[in-house]
Amino acid sequence: MALQDEIRRDDALSQEMAEAAEAALMTSETRFDAEQIIARMLGGQVAAGGLARFGFWVPELQDARVPSGDIFLEVLRPEVPLDLTRAHQDVRFERAYIPVIRTETHCFVALTGMRAGSREEIGDFYALCWRDAEDAWHRILDPLAMSLPFGAMAPAELYDTEAMLAARGDGAYWTGLAGAEPHKFGPVSNILQIHVPTATGGGTLASLTRQFERLAARVEAGLPLEPSDKLFAGYEAVQLLPVEPTTVYETGPEFWQESEGDDSAVTVSLLRPDTTNWGYDNVIAGMATVNPVLLETGRPDELVDLAAALHNFPGQPKRLIFDVVYGHSDNQGLRVLNGHFFAGPNMYGQNLDYQNPAVRAILLEMQRRKVNFGADGVRVDGAQDFKFWDASAQVLRHDDDYLQSMADIVQEVGGTSYRPWFIFEDGRPWPEEDWELSSTYRSVIESQRDDDVFQWGPLTFAHNTPFLYTFWLGKYWRIRECLEVGANWISGTSNHDTLRRGTQVNPKLNVNTRLGQTRMEILDKAYDNPAAHTLTYVALPGVPMDFLNAMARASWGFVRNQDDRYGVKVVAEEAISLRWQVDEYSYSIPGNFTRLKELGFETRADLARFLTFLPALVEVTDYDLEDIARLLNTTEPRLAGPHYTVDSLKAVARAWMDDMQEYCNITHSLGALDPVQCDFAHALREFRAARPWLRENYSGKDHFSYLQPIEGRTVFTALRHGPDGEQVYTVIHMEGKETPDLDPLRLPVPGIEGFGWELALQSPGIGDDYISGPIILKDSMALVFTRQG
Numbered sequence: 001m002a003l004q005d006e007i008r009r010d011d012a013l014s015q016e017m018a019e020a021a022e023a024a025l026m027t028s029e030t031r032f033d034a035e036q037i038i039a040r041m042l043g044g045q046v047a048a049g050g051l052a053r054f055g056f057w058v059p060e061l062q063d064a065r066v067p068s069g070d071i072f073l074e075v076l077r078p079e080v081p082l083d084l085t086r087a088h089q090d091v092r093f094e095r096a097y098i099p100v101i102r103t104e105t106h107c108f109v110a111l112t113g114m115r116a117g118s119r120e121e122i123g124d125f126y127a128l129c130w131r132d133a134e135d136a137w138h139r140i141l142d143p144l145a146m147s148l149p150f151g152a153m154a155p156a157e158l159y160d161t162e163a164m165l166a167a168r169g170d171g172a173y174w175t176g177l178a179g180a181e182p183h184k185f186g187p188v189s190n191i192l193q194i195h196v197p198t199a200t201g202g203g204t205l206a207s208l209t210r211q212f213e214r215l216a217a218r219v220e221a222g223l224p225l226e227p228s229d230k231l232f233a234g235y236e237a238v239q240l241l242p243v244e245p246t247t248v249y250e251t252g253p254e255f256w257q258e259s260e261g262d263d264s265a266v267t268v269s270l271l272r273p274d275t276t277n278w279g280y281d282n283v284i285a286g287m288a289t290v291n292p293v294l295l296e297t298g299r300p301d302e303l304v305d306l307a308a309a310l311h312n313f314p315g316q317p318k319r320l321i322f323d324v325v326y327g328h329s330d331n332q333g334l335r336v337l338n339g340h341f342f343a344g345p346n347m348y349g350q351n352l353d354y355q356n357p358a359v360r361a362i363l364l365e366m367q368r369r370k371v372n373f374g375a376d377g378v379r380v381d382g383a384q385d386f387k388f389w390d391a392s393a394q395v396l397r398h399d400d401d402y403l404q405s406m407a408d409i410v411q412e413v414g415g416t417s418y419r420p421w422f423i424f425e426d427g428r429p430w431p432e433e434d435w436e437l438s439s440t441y442r443s444v445i446e447s448q449r450d451d452d453v454f455q456w457g458p459l460t461f462a463h464n465t466p467f468l469y470t471f472w473l474g475k476y477w478r479i480r481e482c483l484e485v486g487a488n489w490i491s492g493t494s495n496h497d498t499l500r501r502g503t504q505v506n507p508k509l510n511v512n513t514r515l516g517q518t519r520m521e522i523l524d525k526a527y528d529n530p531a532a533h534t535l536t537y538v539a540l541p542g543v544p545m546d547f548l549n550a551m552a553r554a555s556w557g558f559v560r561n562q563d564d565r566y567g568v569k570v571v572a573e574e575a576i577s578l579r580w581q582v583d584e585y586s587y588s589i590p591g592n593f594t595r596l597k598e599l600g601f602e603t604r605a606d607l608a609r610f611l612t613f614l615p616a617l618v619e620v621t622d623y624d625l626e627d628i629a630r631l632l633n634t635t636e637p638r639l640a641g642p643h644y645t646v647d648s649l650k651a652v653a654r655a656w657m658d659d660m661q662e663y664c665n666i667t668h669s670l671g672a673l674d675p676v677q678c679d680f681a682h683a684l685r686e687f688r689a690a691r692p693w694l695r696e697n698y699s700g701k702d703h704f705s706y707l708q709p710i711e712g713r714t715v716f717t718a719l720r721h722g723p724d725g726e727q728v729y730t731v732i733h734m735e736g737k738e739t740p741d742l743d744p745l746r747l748p749v750p751g752i753e754g755f756g757w758e759l760a761l762q763s764p765g766i767g768d769d770y771i772s773g774p775i776i777l778k779d780s781m782a783l784v785f786t787r788q789g
Helices: 011-027 031-039 059-063 161-166 171-175 205-221 301-311 357-371 400-408 443-447 476-488 496-502 519-527 530-539 567-574 577-581 584-588 594-598 604-620 625-632 646-664 675-689
Strands: 043-047 051-057 071-078 088-099 101-103 106-112 125-131 137-140 191-194 237-240 256-261 265-271 319-324 342-346 349-352 377-380 387-390 395-398 411-413 416-419 421-424 454-456 489-491 543-547 703-706 713-721 727-736 758-762 782-787
Touching (some): 011 051, 011 101, 011 106, 031 357, 043 161, 051 125, 088 106, 161 301, 237 377, 319 421, 377 400, 400 421, 400 443, 443 454, 476 489, 476 703, 496 519, 496 543, 530 782, 567 604, 584 604, 594 646, 604 625, 675 758
Parallel strands (some): 191 237, 191 543, 237 319, 319 377, 377 421, 454 489, 489 543
Antiparallel strands (some): 071 125, 125 137, 387 395, 703 713, 758 782
């Protein structure tokens, strides 16, 4: 039977959907209320009785005056089974066009005969299509798709999301949280931030799930944990860098490329998505589902599996936090969303029109569907970017009401209603010039109704360079803020932004060479630093967060290989990171930087010389690629690498991005992990988890200061008092010269007088035989004492 005959429209249900949308528009108190009701009906959804329902918001068809008789749902079914694990396949698809019901800016249709995707089976693909006066077809993709095996720029797969969620393996976890009112998640004791592609050798969600399952098995069996295990152990929550579909290659190849076809069939060349990205270059479309690059099987179930592995972790469940990006869209979003979604360009691409009721409702619905994969918390990227133009006052305003709406969404997973814990990254008035001085990092905390809303704190936000001398004293005023109002801040000095900023610092600045003998050692120890960890986990309020790549002392950078127009410029900006992250030995390893070596950069010195010229030429030519290539070819002696043309420069940029992502994978660093450092960091996490009161602000007898006179060193002291009478006292050498012989328990710190102190933790470099008494503290050393009241 032909697909066109097999798939039938259910006229009654289609009409019912359209009438429900009309009723919402006519009876709701506000247009936004109506659009929220309609948003629940949008996208492709599997219904009972073998039905499939589809809804689209299509104001562009109204703008173009497209007649209703020219609007169809396009259904595509592969004639042979697809294999989503293959790099390339040419597949013939049957095609059917089913007329829809249109209600001004919305289209609806309900169908029988469609195949829904699942873990075991690939479903039918679909898109909305319309026909112009020349009989040419135009495709409108589904921004609320729940499965996008070939990315956000390709037709979506109809997916049985309800069946996927019903089969989840952490049902008991969610049932245990059920109550008369929606459960409200609050803060955890600490967070591990993970970039999925560089977190395991496999680079997928499935591979990461296996990592936690292996760790769980070892913990349950009481087996000793190796350093590579301890990287993932002792954390109460895992925060993933964004896992939504990102941009695609600017100049191709497309992952879905159609060739010959007609109204009944089409041949498609399918490529397995393989882009390199840190996660923040999103196009908004597809935000409700998972980036196919991260899926080993091509099935979104892998994200549910990870949630289950974390929630079922023995001893104490680990929570899952999603990092969502709704503050902007890359310019590629213009390819896949109608123009009504956007409010004009910005530094990242496009602003979103949050004041459009339909856009506002759809964005919130995307968020709701995504979090229903099983997230306990949500981190909102760039909350300061949620803005709108107030025409009456002629000012740009922050849309704090939208941020509140994000936090108000009630999720439902495993039959349990709940509201996630919310974290906002908001550095307003960033990007104004004085933002580092004027930002309070409390704008969202103070505007939200819930008292457990968090923001990234000042030591976490960005531009964090703890390997430069005087950093810690220079930030002392911010540290004082952490003590007084930091209870609802995310703390810590290593995350995806700060580590990247560190790799861009000019090595000629006043670098703390006591951290290591080489730049690589200095950078590694700066962001995985015993003293900084002690400050974060013992002395400061808030919730500490660590970045996996930093804790593994692996490399990191701005990894994105989709750029064609600006790819060379991005590499020029990242060029200095070679000095910090790649030495001659690392470059010489046969498996590293294979693409760059094939292009003629046989040694690190070859690449370093090229990367010395490139940034200067980008600047002096005002990024004219033809001039840059011409000038590179005139150098004496000749530069290594290919003969330089615009195309070969772009090839070098692509090779750099692909090689760097592979180089940043933490598996390259596991063999060099220091067991003592891993043990100490793990012990700090356990210490903090056992004392949740350390999250609270300083009060009463709590004390924090630094030893004076400075005399070439920064040594912090902190005394904290727990509600059960326990005292926690720490001495932390942050930077500089070693101290003279000092007795930590005889320092002029109010409140430490008397006896009863016991050494709880000592950083690497301090002998196991030390209990108390005089000691010489060196850069990055720390001691933690406790005393019962």
